[in-house]
Amino acid sequence: SPREFVEEAAQDFARQHPDVVLYVSPHSGPGPAPVLRAEYLNGTVRDELIASKTSEEIVQLATKLANQSGLDIIRIRKPFHTDNPSVQGQWHPLTNKPSILTVQGPRLQSQ
Amino acid sequence: RAAGPLLARAGRRAGLGTAPSTALSTALSTASPPGKKRWLRAYLELQRLQAPPQRRSEKPNWDYHAEVQAFSHRLQESFALDLLKTAFVNPCYIESEEARRRQLGLDKDAIALQLQDNTELAEQGLRFARAYLAQCFEGAYPELPAKGIEALVNFLTSQELVSSVAQNLSVQDLALCRDFPAPPDVLQRTFLAVIGALLESSGPERTGIFVRDFFIPQLIGKDLFEIWEVVNPMGLLVEELTKRNISAPEPRITRQLGVSTVLPVYFVGLYCDRKILAEGPGETLLAAEEEAARVALRKLYGYTENRRPWDYSKPKQGLAAEKAISSN
Numbered sequence: 001s002p003r004e005f006v007e008e009a010a011q012d013f014a015r016q017h018p019d020v021v022l023y024v025s026p027h028s029g030p031g032p033a034p035v036l037r038a039e040y041l042n043g044t045v046r047d048e049l050i051a052s053k054t055s056e057e058i059v060q061l062a063t064k065l066a067n068q069s070g071l072d073i074i075r076i077r078k079p080f081h082t083d084n085p086s087v088q089g090q091w092h093p094l095t096n097k098p099s100i101l102t103v104q105g106p107r108l109q110s111q
Numbered sequence: 112r113a114a115g116p117l118l119a120r121a122g123r124r125a126g127l128g129t130a131p132s133t134a135l136s137t138a139l140s141t142a143s144p145p146g147k148k149r150w151l152r153a154y155l156e157l158q159r160l161q162a163p164p165q166r167r168s169e170k171p172n173w174d175y176h177a178e179v180q181a182f183s184h185r186l187q188e189s190f191a192l193d194l195l196k197t198a199f200v201n202p203c204y205i206e207s208e209e210a211r212r213r214q215l216g217l218d219k220d221a222i223a224l225q226l227q228d229n230t231e232l233a234e235q236g237l238r239f240a241r242a243y244l245a246q247c248f249e250g251a252y253p254e255l256p257a258k259g260i261e262a263l264v265n266f267l268t269s270q271e272l273v274s275s276v277a278q279n280l281s282v283q284d285l286a287l288c289r290d291f292p293a294p295p296d297v298l299q300r301t302f303l304a305v306i307g308a309l310l311e312s313s314g315p316e317r318t319g320i321f322v323r324d325f326f327i328p329q330l331i332g333k334d335l336f337e338i339w340e341v342v343n344p345m346g347l348l349v350e351e352l353t354k355r356n357i358s359a360p361e362p363r364i365t366r367q368l369g370v371s372t373v374l375p376v377y378f379v380g381l382y383c384d385r386k387i388l389a390e391g392p393g394e395t396l397l398a399a400e401e402e403a404a405r406v407a408l409r410k411l412y413g414y415t416e417n418r419r420p421w422d423y424s425k426p427k428q429g430l431a432a433e434k435a436i437s438s439n
Binding site: 028042 | 171172174177178180184185201239260275278279280281332363364365366376378380416417420
């Protein structure tokens with residue numbers, strides 16, 4: 001339960017994650033239920049209910065939240081991305097067509 | 112930040128007495144039971160949505176010292192904490208605080224704040240960042256002229272970019288300033304002051320790595336001429352070619368499509384000594400020639416889209432030594 005988490009595991013969690021500031025306070029959530037509130041650098045705020053979770057589960061949850069960035073959790077459309085989609089230049093309808101300037105005909109052969 | 116266990120609030124709903132069984136009992140028993148009203152939740156939600164935005168430091172659960180320490184741990188840099196706290200203090204904050212204290216009518220001693228500005232640290236940080244970035248670009252793109260390097264460095268230290276980097280590092284929560292939300296020039300000054308504080312605490316090498324890691328990735332996906340505005344690319348190209356003793360380029364139409372339509376496409380190629388230099392497309396012949404000149408310039412300066420990506424592997428030791436010498 002959250003009481004056990006605060007008594008046993010909160011200090012260790014705070015020591016292991018020095019870049020996360022852990023505040024423990026009663027009465028400060030939006031409702032009466034005990035809530036773990038994660039505020040990220042880009043402004044997202046995530047609330048998780050911890051009322052009926054054991055101390056270890058709360059530690060796991062807190063570690064998961066601490067390791068996340070604050071990006072929205074939405075479906076990733078494709079698991080790949082590249083900033084350089086083309087190395088030799090993207091194909092366009094004129095890529096492999098000869099230019100107007102290439103001269104063809106019998107004159108070349110005689111040279 | 113975690114909200115801990117809460118004392119259980121027993122719901123209080125005073126039950127109604129027995130319903131009126133006889134017509135003789137009067138109207139009092141039709142009152143609704145005391146407790147929360149139906150409209151209360153919607154009203155509180157409306158109040159919450161319409162409340163003006165507040166600084167994070169004015170909301171509950173805020174410890175400035177702990178937050179500053181966490182900031183330094185997050186960046187994996189060891190700062191001197193007093194320097195870092197000075198870096199977050201802006202002059203507009205000091206003025207507004209002194210004005211507020213004067214309004215409250217305190218003595219002269221109490222009015223004067225014992226805080227230092229971040230202006231000197233910001234200047235130091237700006238100078239170091241500009242010099243370091245200029246050196247990086249001179250090393251990576253040796254053909255790029257001084258104006259191009261200056262344009263790149265100006266872009267990287269511009270207000271929009273630096274303030275967006277600072278916002279994503281939550282500098283806006285820690286910075287002390289008069290207005291909320293903090294304007295971009297304040298955020299820029301605060302972030303440069305943080306760089307200056309890092310320079311004083313950890314030395315030029317680590318600060319160089321920090322600047323490289325946060326500023327150079329902002330160039331990914333950007334084209335040279337988006338950042339550096341060149342009015343006459345053809346003239347610039349002719350200058351560059353004369354410097355390298357190559358004859359002037361001759362433009363020729365290489366391909367054309369849809370000449371008599373509303374959307375023609377012309378490919379103009381630039382030839383030096385009958386050899387192709389660059390080819391560029393455009394809607395009109397002039398636009399195509401200008402684009403071909405830009406492509407040629409990109410090839411000459413080595414800033415094409417298929418160049419080798421930036422080398423983040425090791426810090427350049429020679430740079431650091433030169434930095435230390437030049438800043439002294």
